[in-house]
Amino acid sequence: MSQLLHLDSSADRTGSTSRALTALFADSWHAISPDHSVIYRDLHANQLPHLETNAQHWAPRLRVPGEEVAPEAEALQQQLIDEVLSADAVVVGAPMYNWGIPSTLKAWLDHICVLGTTMPLDGPTQPFAGKPIVVVSSRGNTYAPGTPGEGTDFVIPPLREVLGVALGMDVFVVTAELTLANRVAPLAPLAAQGEASLAAARSSLVDLAKTIGTR
């Protein structure tokens, strides 16, 4: 196992927690051996377009008459799918934006989820099945059980569904919460909890890189 696809989607280019954590994973991956390479895509700095047409959700053989995709849009979609196909593992930064994922990350997901190509429909088409993907979710608040935010995290459950169920990938989730504890006054009493969450995320990612990268 040697090639990692490293994706970031935070709009924060300087103080981002998810960027720092995905970079830590990528560095740990690199450190395993000279054969452990990394391909990087910054979904915020180099934003993908939205899907040009609903036809891109269907494999070409499943499109109905009139559903046509421009060659450039088809080529970009294929490139994004190929990047996942050629990777042995993926790490993706998924900050919480308004209870969900950034639209830049959603655009990538919409491109790689294709019925009959990467998702099963008329046959067992799931070429990403079993591929490890590490989701690094950063969030300003906490959504832990027993907190007011419990049940309102629309980052991790949808990602588990689309990556793990629809695409069949082996999903690992690492969360860093309370990243805004030092900025938002009502969260200040939870600052130590936020620091502990970050330390645990760092440790998990170093361990996961070693485990996945030496499988």
Ligand SMILES: Cc1cc2nc3c(=O)[nH]c(=O)nc-3n(C[C@H](O)[C@H](O)[C@H](O)COP(=O)(O)O)c2cc1C
């Ligand atoms: C547009 C935007 C929306 C946000 N919405 C939420 C939110 O709904 N819940 C939350 O806990 N934090 C929210 N935050 C805070 C971020 O989740 C937090 O700053 C996190 O650390 C972002 O990841 P990053 O540090 O990798 O940029 C939001 C931040 C931005 C910029």
